[in-house]
Amino acid sequence: MADDTLDTLEATIRTRRGADPATSYTAKLFARGRGKIAQKVGEEAVETVIAALTEDKTALIGEATDLIFHLLVLLADCDVSLDDIRAEIRHREGVSGIDEKAARKS
Numbered sequence: 893m894a895d896d897t898l899d900t901l902e903a904t905i906r907t908r909r910g911a912d913p914a915t916s917y918t919a920k921l922f923a924r925g926r927g928k929i930a931q932k933v934g935e936e937a938v939e940t941v942i943a944a945l946t947e948d949k950t951a952l953i954g955e956a957t958d959l960i961f962h963l964l965v966l967l968a969d970c971d972v973s974l975d976d977i978r979a980e981i982r983h984r985e986g987v988s989g990i991d992e993k994a995a996r997k998s
């Protein structure tokens with residue numbers, strides 16, 4: 893699967909800002925505001941945890957996908973991009989005491 897799947901979803905989500913809530917679930921979420929988007933992230937997180945604990949892998953994939961979608965909507969609403977997240981991940985790799993490349997090779 894292409895690595896840019898999340899980038900494509902992020903770009904699509906951004907195009908839905910200001911779109912017609914009647915034709916787009918994402919536009920409806922933006923229109924309902926940050927509080928509602930954050931609430932949805934919380935709900936999807938709980939559903940993801942339940943699916944993991946019941947060891948239902950199919951449900952877990954579905955709920956985790958819902959969670960990631962709603963998190964991307966929340967991040968977009970807060971003007972935080974996937975590139976911002978990538979930069980933070982790279983920063984943490986840099987400060988980690990473990991040499992990740994060496995660890996992967998062993």
Ligand SMILES: N=c1c2ncn([C@@H]3O[C@H](COP(=O)(O)OP(=O)(O)OP(=O)(O)O)[C@@H](O)[C@H]3O)c2ncn1[C@@H]1O[C@H](COP(=O)(O)O)[C@@H](O)[C@H]1O
Pocket residue numbers: 901904905908915916917918919932957958961
């Ligand atoms: N990836 C998703 C995606 N994942 C989950 N969902 C929606 O998230 C909702 C989660 O279901 P819930 O039962 O929790 O919510 P609900 O009862 O429908 O709504 P609420 O009243 O609780 O807010 C469902 O309506 C799903 O369709 C998504 N909706 C859209 N996308 C993608 O977002 C892009 C833009 O889609 P539109 O906004 O539809 O144009 C497209 O690429 C879509 O594939």
